[in-house]
Amino acid sequence: MRRRHRGGRRGHQHGHGKARDLYGACVGKQYTVEEVPATALLSCLGICPKSVVRKKYCYRMGGPVLLQVGSREVAVGKDIASQIIVREV
Amino acid sequence: MSRHCTVAEDPSVLERENKILLMGCPNVGKSVFFSELTGVYVVSSNYTGTTVSFMEGEMPLGDKTYHLIDLPGTYTMNATSEAEAVAVRFMQSDPKAVLFVLNATDLEGGLRLALEVQRFNVPIVYALNMVDVARRQGLEIDIDLLSQKLGGPVIPTIAVKREGFAEIRAALQRVVTAAPASKEEGRADATILPYSTCSAGCASCHLPCPSRPQDNDYYWERARQIAREVVTDVNAKPSFLDRLGEAMMRPWPGIPIALLVVLASLGVVVGAGKALRAVLLLPLVNNLLVPFFRSIFSRFIPPGVLLNILVGEYGFFVISFEWILALIVPYVLIFYVVFTFLEDTGYMPRLAVLFDNVMRKVGVQGGSLINVMLAFGCAVPAIIGTRAATTRKERLMVTTMICFAVPCISQTGALMSLTGSYSIWMMLATIGVALLIFFLVGIITSRLYKGTIDPLIIEVPNLLAPDRQAYWVKLKVRVKEFLVEAEGPMLLAVAIAAVFKEAGILDAIANFLEPVMVGWLGMPREAVLGLVLGIVRREMAVAPLLALNLTPLQMFTGAVVGLLYLPCLSVFGILAKEFDTKVAVGIAASTTVTAILVGGLINKVGTLILGMI
Numbered sequence: 001m002r003r004r005h006r007g008g009r010r011g012h013q014h015g016h017g018k019a020r021d022l023y024g025a026c027v028g029k030q031y032t033v034e035e036v037p038a039t040a041l042l043s044c045l046g047i048c049p050k051s052v053v054r055k056k057y058c059y060r061m062g063g064p065v066l067l068q069v070g071s072r073e074v075a076v077g078k079d080i081a082s083q084i085i086v087r088e089v
Numbered sequence: 090m091s092r093h094c095t096v097a098e099d100p101s102v103l104e105r106e107n108k109i110l111l112m113g114c115p116n117v118g119k120s121v122f123f124s125e126l127t128g129v130y131v132v133s134s135n136y137t138g139t140t141v142s143f144m145e146g147e148m149p150l151g152d153k154t155y156h157l158i159d160l161p162g163t164y165t166m167n168a169t170s171e172a173e174a175v176a177v178r179f180m181q182s183d184p185k186a187v188l189f190v191l192n193a194t195d196l197e198g199g200l201r202l203a204l205e206v207q208r209f210n211v212p213i214v215y216a217l218n219m220v221d222v223a224r225r226q227g228l229e230i231d232i233d234l235l236s237q238k239l240g241g242p243v244i245p246t247i248a249v250k251r252e253g254f255a256e257i258r259a260a261l262q263r264v265v266t267a268a269p270a271s272k273e274e275g276r277a278d279a280t281i282l283p284y285s286t287c288s289a290g291c292a293s294c295h296l297p298c299p300s301r302p303q304d305n306d307y308y309w310e311r312a313r314q315i316a317r318e319v320v321t322d323v324n325a326k327p328s329f330l331d332r333l334g335e336a337m338m339r340p341w342p343g344i345p346i347a348l349l350v351v352l353a354s355l356g357v358v359v360g361a362g363k364a365l366r367a368v369l370l371l372p373l374v375n376n377l378l379v380p381f382f383r384s385i386f387s388r389f390i391p392p393g394v395l396l397n398i399l400v401g402e403y404g405f406f407v408i409s410f411e412w413i414l415a416l417i418v419p420y421v422l423i424f425y426v427v428f429t430f431l432e433d434t435g436y437m438p439r440l441a442v443l444f445d446n447v448m449r450k451v452g453v454q455g456g457s458l459i460n461v462m463l464a465f466g467c468a469v470p471a472i473i474g475t476r477a478a479t480t481r482k483e484r485l486m487v488t489t490m491i492c493f494a495v496p497c498i499s500q501t502g503a504l505m506s507l508t509g510s511y512s513i514w515m516m517l518a519t520i521g522v523a524l525l526i527f528f529l530v531g532i533i534t535s536r537l538y539k540g541t542i543d544p545l546i547i548e549v550p551n552l553l554a555p556d557r558q559a560y561w562v563k564l565k566v567r568v569k570e571f572l573v574e575a576e577g578p579m580l581l582a583v584a585i586a587a588v589f590k591e592a593g594i595l596d597a598i599a600n601f602l603e604p605v606m607v608g609w610l611g612m613p614r615e616a617v618l619g620l621v622l623g624i625v626r627r628e629m630a631v632a633p634l635l636a637l638n639l640t641p642l643q644m645f646t647g648a649v650v651g652l653l654y655l656p657c658l659s660v661f662g663i664l665a666k667e668f669d670t671k672v673a674v675g676i677a678a679s680t681t682v683t684a685i686l687v688g689g690l691i692n693k694v695g696t697l698i699l700g701m702i
Contacts, residue, residue, distance in 0.1 A: 039543070039546070040165070040167065041164070041479075041546045042546060043165075043305050043309075044164030044165045045164060045198070045546065045548060046197065046198060046201075046309060048305060048306065048309060049306075050306070051309065056338070057338065057339060057340055059340050059442070059443065059445065059446060060340065060446065061446040062446045062449055062450075063340075063442075063443075063445050063446035063449075064442055064445045064446075064455065064544075064545050066338060066442065066549070070195070070197040070198070070313070070316070071194060071195045071196065071197060071228075072195050072197075072198055072548055073338070073548070073549040074546065074547070074548055074549070075438075075441075075442040075445070075455075075545060075546070075547050075549060076544070076545065076546055077445060077449070077454055077455075077544025077545035077546065078449075078544065079544040080544045080545075080546060
């Protein structure tokens with residue numbers, strides 16, 4: 001698995017439509033996935049490049065991110081969410 | 090209907106003729122289909138990974154009997170996990186048909202896998218399950234159009250309410266009896282259209298078709314396209330359950346709700362278990378059963394060793410009722426009432442998500458919490474359930490944590506009776522020690538065991554109101570399983586206690602272990618019985634202490650030793666089977682040493698503090 005740490009809050013500094021890591025992205029917005037780490041389960045659950053996800057919630061103290069992927073709700077741990085690169089729709 | 094069912098690990102099952110495969114993504118209700126179609130009950134739950142190995146059962150269709158194989162739920166056919174590899178092997182083993190279960194509330198994901206399964210050129214019948222929940226969520230699905238797009242029959246079902254099974258059987262029979270002799274024949278029959286979509290002209294071929302794309306993006310794109318065409322979102326007002334499910338997932342008020350649910354569950358198990366014991370079972374045992382057997386045996390057997398073995402202080406017909414019926418059964422019963430309800434609602438994965446951050450601190454991911462909760466019922470299915478873990482390190486860590494600090498419900502009942510009889514604070518202190526040990530074991534093993542732990546990736550299921558019939562059947566099966574599987578070892582432990590006491594073996598062991606039991610742990614000599622019986626069953630490490638007149642410090646020490654002591658024989662067996670003998674011996678030795686060490690420290694520190702007061 002590739003390591004791609006971009007810092008949890010860094011995403012907030014980016015402007016609209018800029019690429020950012022999913023963990024740092026704003027809650028409640030829709031994003032197009034650009035890059036995902038090589039984890040088979042992610043693409044199985046529909047989190048793959050070009051798919052559209054909505055970041056529903058982010059849990060504090062290193063908790064996961066809850067995503068709406070199509071009609072599915074998927075929770076993704078912080079370490080993985082930090083490696084998923086998304087762009088706001 | 091069915092006569093046979095096995096948890097099949099035997100590769101010869103692959104060679105069986107007349108196989109029908111039951112497939113689908115995780116948590117779409119396959120196990121309910123298996124139970125209904127074969128008549129054999131399989132425990133199903135509202136979270137992924139309940140079926141970790143495949144099941145085989147017999148299913149009559151017309152005048153023939155078919156082998157229905159319930160495969161573990163997978164998301165793809167890439168053979169990247171053991172479950173997927175099993176599915177691929179079965180698809181290539183010349184099955185007659187596939188019963189593919191789709192979740193109506195998550196059509197895209199199911200369609201993606203269905204398209205991939207179509208590559209194997211096996212006739213498919215599609216069961217569109219949970220159509221009631223989809224309707225509740227405002228999703229309308231055009232069944233005819235979906236059937237056309239998939240090239241096979243699509244049957245709407247509500248599995249937990251047993252709706253749609255007659256149609257499923259009819260469709261399966263049509264499909265297996267009308268296996269196409271040629272591609273042209275396949276084209277003429279809409280029910281077996283998957284053949285017609287293969288351009289290679291290889292109707293009898295069950296290998297992944299090279300003429301079809303195998304790219305993940307293609308499958309997703311096609312699945313989304315079909316879903317867009319067949320699903321209409323009528324924007325229905327969210328139901329109470331949908332809104333509750335949503336609130337439970339929000340950090341606020343989700344976390345307070347989760348704490349409330351856990352505390353309320355504990356409260357119900359303790360409160361209702363105690364009430365059942367005090368109001369019904371204790372009077373039944375003390376006033377009816379024990380006096381009845383005492384009077385019967387005393388009439389025919391003269392006083393002596395045999396009478397004592399049967400109805401003496403540790404007599405078989407005394408402590409089997411006192412320990413098993415009055416002490417263990419009420420807590421087990423109430424635990425399963427609560428746990429089965431939580432399982433069927435789909436609340437467990439929500440707990441896994443909400444407490445992932447806490448579990449991360451321990452070194453594992455939140456999904457492990459489901460196994461830990463399962464272990465409160467019994468460690469054996471929980472350890473088997475760790476097969477769903479993605480790395481060996483995670484499996485080992487969760488298993489070790491369970492063996493050390495998660496008491497099974499029988500032992501929890503015994504611990505509650507022992508500590509709760511003195512004060513609620515002692516009970517809470519015991520829970521505190523269990524939590525502390527749980528976290529410490531996690532932290533230590535995360536450094537000790539080599540390997541990595543994958544972060545949480547989990548699908549959150551819909552929050553459902555459990556179906557009353559399905560709930561009662563499951564509860565009945567669970568309690569029956571407990572009575573059948575646990576009764577034997579418990580009675581064995583009781584028999585050992587009766588014979589050891591009368592034969593003087595207990596005294597000999599007590600003399601041998603006196604320095605540890607009395608000198609280090611500060612317990613009475615008779616408490617050694619707990620250490621002997623605890624080898625057979627976990628709760629039996631605690632139950633003998635109830636009959637002794639212990640001081641509060643001895644109660645607490647005994648409770649902690651019992652909690653941390655050796656996992657029972659069944660757990661030892663499953664550790665050796667799932668891992669190896671080295672792991673089983675290692676865990677058994679380390680839990681025993683820890684139990685004696687921590688128990689002794691509690692005794693010494695407690696004595697010191699009490700001396701100062």
